[in-house]
Amino acid sequence: MNAQLSGMERPGRSGLAPAASAALLVILVVAMAVLPLTPLGADKFTIQLLTRIMIMAILAMSLDLAMGVCGLVSFGHAAFFGLAGYVLALVAPQGEAAGFWTSIAMAMAATAVLALVMGALVLRTTGVYFIMVTLALAQMLYFLFHDTKLAGGSDGIYIYVRPDATLFGFRPFDLDNVQHLYYVVLVALSLSYLLLRRVLSSLFGKVMSGIRINESRMQSLGYATFRYKLVCFMLSGTFAGLAGYFAAVQFGVVNPDMLGWHLSGSAMMMVILGGMGTLWGAVIGAAAMILAEMGFQALPAVTINGSEFNLGKHWQLWMGSFIVLVALYLPQGLGGALSALWRALFARKAAPRP
Amino acid sequence: MAARQGRLGSQVDIPSFFIQILNSIQYGLLLFLCASGLTLVFGIMGVINLAHGSLYMIGAYLAFSLSEHLGSLWLALPVGVVLAVVFGAVLEWLLIERLYKREHLHQVLLTYGLILVFEELRSVIWGDDVHGVSMPPLLAASIALTDTLSYPVYRLWMSGVCLVLALLMAWVLLRTRLGMIIRAGSVNSEMVQSLGINIGVIHRIVFAAGVGLAAFAGMLAAPVSSVFPGMGNQVLIICFVVVVIGGIGSLKGALVGAILIGVVDTFGKVLTLEIAGVKILPELAGMSIYLLMAVILIWRPEGIFGKVRS
Amino acid sequence: MSDIVLRTDTLTRCFGGLTAVRDVSLACRFGEIHAVIGPNGAGKSTLVNLLSGDLPPSAGRIFFGERDITGLASHQVARMGVGRSYQKTNIFLPLSTFENCRLAAQTRLGHSMRFFRHALSFAEINAAADEAMVAAGLVGRADVIAATLSHGEQRQLEIAMALATRPRLLLLDEPLAGMGGDESARIVELLGGLARDHAILLIEHDMDAVFAVADVLTVMVNGAVLESGSPESIRSSHAVQEAYLGSDGVHG
Ligand SMILES: Nc1ncnc2c1ncn2[C@@H]1O[C@H](COP(=O)(O)OP(=O)(O)OP(=O)(O)O)[C@@H](O)[C@H]1O
Ligand SMILES: [Mg+2]
Numbered sequence: 001m002n003a004q005l006s007g008m009e010r011p012g013r014s015g016l017a018p019a020a021s022a023a024l025l026v027i028l029v030v031a032m033a034v035l036p037l038t039p040l041g042a043d044k045f046t047i048q049l050l051t052r053i054m055i056m057a058i059l060a061m062s063l064d065l066a067m068g069v070c071g072l073v074s075f076g077h078a079a080f081f082g083l084a085g086y087v088l089a090l091v092a093p094q095g096e097a098a099g100f101w102t103s104i105a106m107a108m109a110a111t112a113v114l115a116l117v118m119g120a121l122v123l124r125t126t127g128v129y130f131i132m133v134t135l136a137l138a139q140m141l142y143f144l145f146h147d148t149k150l151a152g153g154s155d156g157i158y159i160y161v162r163p164d165a166t167l168f169g170f171r172p173f174d175l176d177n178v179q180h181l182y183y184v185v186l187v188a189l190s191l192s193y194l195l196l197r198r199v200l201s202s203l204f205g206k207v208m209s210g211i212r213i214n215e216s217r218m219q220s221l222g223y224a225t226f227r228y229k230l231v232c233f234m235l236s237g238t239f240a241g242l243a244g245y246f247a248a249v250q251f252g253v254v255n256p257d258m259l260g261w262h263l264s265g266s267a268m269m270m271v272i273l274g275g276m277g278t279l280w281g282a283v284i285g286a287a288a289m290i291l292a293e294m295g296f297q298a299l300p301a302v303t304i305n306g307s308e309f310n311l312g313k314h315w316q317l318w319m320g321s322f323i324v325l326v327a328l329y330l331p332q333g334l335g336g337a338l339s340a341l342w343r344a345l346f347a348r349k350a351a352p353r354p
Numbered sequence: 355m356a357a358r359q360g361r362l363g364s365q366v367d368i369p370s371f372f373i374q375i376l377n378s379i380q381y382g383l384l385l386f387l388c389a390s391g392l393t394l395v396f397g398i399m400g401v402i403n404l405a406h407g408s409l410y411m412i413g414a415y416l417a418f419s420l421s422e423h424l425g426s427l428w429l430a431l432p433v434g435v436v437l438a439v440v441f442g443a444v445l446e447w448l449l450i451e452r453l454y455k456r457e458h459l460h461q462v463l464l465t466y467g468l469i470l471v472f473e474e475l476r477s478v479i480w481g482d483d484v485h486g487v488s489m490p491p492l493l494a495a496s497i498a499l500t501d502t503l504s505y506p507v508y509r510l511w512m513s514g515v516c517l518v519l520a521l522l523m524a525w526v527l528l529r530t531r532l533g534m535i536i537r538a539g540s541v542n543s544e545m546v547q548s549l550g551i552n553i554g555v556i557h558r559i560v561f562a563a564g565v566g567l568a569a570f571a572g573m574l575a576a577p578v579s580s581v582f583p584g585m586g587n588q589v590l591i592i593c594f595v596v597v598v599i600g601g602i603g604s605l606k607g608a609l610v611g612a613i614l615i616g617v618v619d620t621f622g623k624v625l626t627l628e629i630a631g632v633k634i635l636p637e638l639a640g641m642s643i644y645l646l647m648a649v650i651l652i653w654r655p656e657g658i659f660g661k662v663r664s
Numbered sequence: 665m666s667d668i669v670l671r672t673d674t675l676t677r678c679f680g681g682l683t684a685v686r687d688v689s690l691a692c693r694f695g696e697i698h699a700v701i702g703p704n705g706a707g708k709s710t711l712v713n714l715l716s717g718d719l720p721p722s723a724g725r726i727f728f729g730e731r732d733i734t735g736l737a738s739h740q741v742a743r744m745g746v747g748r749s750y751q752k753t754n755i756f757l758p759l760s761t762f763e764n765c766r767l768a769a770q771t772r773l774g775h776s777m778r779f780f781r782h783a784l785s786f787a788e789i790n791a792a793a794d795e796a797m798v799a800a801g802l803v804g805r806a807d808v809i810a811a812t813l814s815h816g817e818q819r820q821l822e823i824a825m826a827l828a829t830r831p832r833l834l835l836l837d838e839p840l841a842g843m844g845g846d847e848s849a850r851i852v853e854l855l856g857g858l859a860r861d862h863a864i865l866l867i868e869h870d871m872d873a874v875f876a877v878a879d880v881l882t883v884m885v886n887g888a889v890l891e892s893g894s895p896e897s898i899r900s901s902h903a904v905q906e907a908y909l910g911s912d913g914v915h916g
Binding site: 198199201202203204205206207209210213214216217218219220221222223224225227228231 | 742755758767
């Protein structure tokens with residue numbers, strides 16, 4: 001009962017909040033779009049950081065689709081992220097650029113197939129089994145890439161030349177250009193968000209939430225829930241693949257860590273930190289997590305009782321403690337806290353329909 | 355892990371087959387020791403503890419430090435277990451207790467955070483090097499099977515200890531009053547509470563025991579597997595596979611799952627060598643346990659001894 | 665006997681050593697309300713769970729029309745035109761009343777693999793949901809979150825959801841339990857009307873309601889059918905009076 005209530009949706013088919021948050025989003029996207037034209041945007045580091053955040057936001061959003069919307073707590077999403085990166089690395093000819101359009105399509109297709117196969121297996125289980133099995137299968141993939149020489153073993157593969165976006169002789173953007181990559185990822189994130197939002201409000205989206213809230217009731221209403229969960233898992237995996245593809249483009253290297261469970265754990269943390277089931281929460285969560293990570297890494301060295309202790313080097317200690325605290329005290333995430341605040345401030349104005 | 359160190363020629367004769375059997379069982383029993391804590395904590399408190407593998411690692415590092423300081427593994431084992439159990443009780447009191455009524459997702463998140471904390475603390479305290487732990491001289495010998503093949507006494511001893519512990523656990527759970535209360539509490543904690551038993555204390559005991567088991571498994575394994583960063587995570591994933599195969603919450607399932615994994619992992623390596631003849635991706639043998647898991651998932655998604663949801 | 669919508673043949677379900685439903689053979693006809701009564705633990709809910717596919721039977725067969733549906737999953741059974749309500753309220757608590765009904769009505773579209781068109785733009789589905797809410801007496805409660813509905817209203821919603829799927833056979837497990845007097849009367853009236861174009865299997869403890877609407881009555885005791893027949897024959901049955909009606913087993 002409590003678990004059900006935690007995903008409480010706002011009443012009403014219209015309301016103040018959706019319009020306001022839409023306006024907020026437009027402002028945010030416009031601000032992001034003009035940023036590279038401002039002095040702040042001239043800083044390569046900032047642009048790259050924002051690109052990285054947006055890539056992780058796509059990953060977190062994809063996980064939110066499975067976890068926050070449909071209730072599929074996947075601890076293996078890094079598998080899709082990493083696989084897409086490896087696909088790019090493997091299809092790129094030695095020392096030459098891969099075609100952007102074909103390689104991105106191939107990467108997403110490959111992750112869709114992986115998600116289909118993995119989903120067919122893991123969706124036979126529920127609850128805590130689902131968590132363990134997704135983790136175990138993703139680790140299997142990790143070991144496959146780590147222990148064998150299929151794709152560079154534990155060192156991974158370098159992508160020396162970034163994909164070439166030429167289409168019918170015209171080259172719309174150059175991925176070697178940091179600002180171009182920034183814009184491409186911004187467009188990818190915005191489109192992904194709009195598309196997934198659209199899916200959420202579709203019939204399929206309603207089925208997904210129904211499954212999260214009460215799967216057995218959905219079945220007795222006549223929904224073959226397995227099929228819907230499988231499609232959701234595939235969709236989610238494919239978007240995780242999109243994120244992984246851009247990550248490989250940005251970093252110019254893929255390695256088994258891209259498939260590792262630390263990434264799955266981080267993605268999960270992003271979704272929870274931002275607030276589940278809203279998609280925009282995942283974006284907030286991704287930004288918050290990456291900034292927190294940077295903050296922890298930037299901690300100085302201190303001297304305790306004469307011996308030096310580097311706080312920043314041991315940033316995982318603070319990250320771990322941070323995660324523990326969020327799990328204990330902020331289970332609905334920043335998004336949940338913001339929504340609660342919003343409700344407290346504006347709830348009375350949004351009168352329910354008579 | 356441990357079994358990986360078993361060396362074998364390319365053709366399998368009777369003595370080396372026998373050695374592989376012993377290795378399988380020894381590896382399986384060790385896995386059981388580790389997985390039993392995981393499965394008990396889940397079966398009784400409904401908590402999924404991702405940090406279980408880290409506790410295995412902490413056990414191994416304790417064995418390393420304590421045997422250096424105390425001079426012998428014999429002393430390190432009991433001291434280490436006591437420390438681990440106390441640590442487990444404190445951990446339960448501080449954090450785990452708050453998870454009993456929470457969703458699995460929050461349990462996963464919190465215990466994932468703990469993994470990062472434990473792993474980094476390990477780095478702060480012990481550094482990132484690989485360490486060896488020496489066997490007690492009494493067990494350092496090998497038993498000759500043929501002129502060329504022999505089997506280390508330590509591994510036999512390990513198997514024996516694990517077996518004794520497995521029996522002890524079964525006895526406690528099935529034959530003692532405490533075990534009865536624990537089993538009753540896992541089904542209906544209100545009822546147990548109404549009998550005037552403090553279920554909180556029972557939970558603390560079970561969690562501390564689970565930590566003790568994981569740490570003890572790590573201590574036992576330390577001399578054969580050596581002690582290295584990330585060793586806990588490797589074990590955790592395999593324990594998950596064990597528990598998924600056996601059915602979570604079932605001790606019997608953990609035992610059967612662990613032995614199965616022991617056999618499949620050990621023979622998977624031998625057989626790929628055999629079939630392939632030459633070394634065509636012998637590393638792929640590492641996949642065999644996941645394949646086994648996949649087969650079990652298709653056949654019985656709730657695990658061999660898992661309860662069917664109705 | 666083409667008007668038989670559902671028929672069971674020696675249906676049996678065991679839970680370990682307990683036989684909750686034993687050799688039950690009954691039929692539900694189009695245009696009829698078939699009430700099943702019996703003391704607590706008689707196996708009535710288990711019977712419904714078997715019919716709806718929520719539980720697989722241990723033995724026996726179930727026929728929906730001519731088709732053998734034994735062992736089908738609940739969603740397959742539902743798809744064939746079986747709607748059910750639960751004794752223990754089983755709704756989507758975080759969703760609005762309307763959305764609960766809309767989700768139920770959505771199953772009429774065949775499948776929901778539709779990813780782009782807005783869910784609220786399917787007029788016929790919205791209309792079906794509204795209609796079900798009106799029928800169950802939930803007018804004006806459309807936008808209320810189900811979790812905040814009163815207990816009686818949640819029971820009404822349970823019925824509305826069963827109606828919204830537009831089934832041919834309705835399995836109603838104690839629909840009146842926990843409902844206020846007015847609503848109860850309203851639902852009884854609704855059932856009478858529904859009986860015209862549905863087959864209804866009604867589990868109910870409220871004897872007044874049962875005798876008011878039922879066309880056929882089956883009495884279950886300890887998992888088995890004790891007696892089955894018209895309301896008059898059941899009322900006058902000696903065995904039934906002794907085993908059930910005569911004692912204080914009548915609830916509500
Ligand atoms: N899932 C289950 N597992 C084990 N036993 C069950 C299960 N479901 C029901 N039973 C048992 O089967 C018997 C019949 O239960 P059922 O709920 O069908 O009775 P009922 O006639 O609906 O009773 P009530 O009038 O109280 O609703 C009871 O003894 C019950 O304890
Ligand atoms: Mg009942």
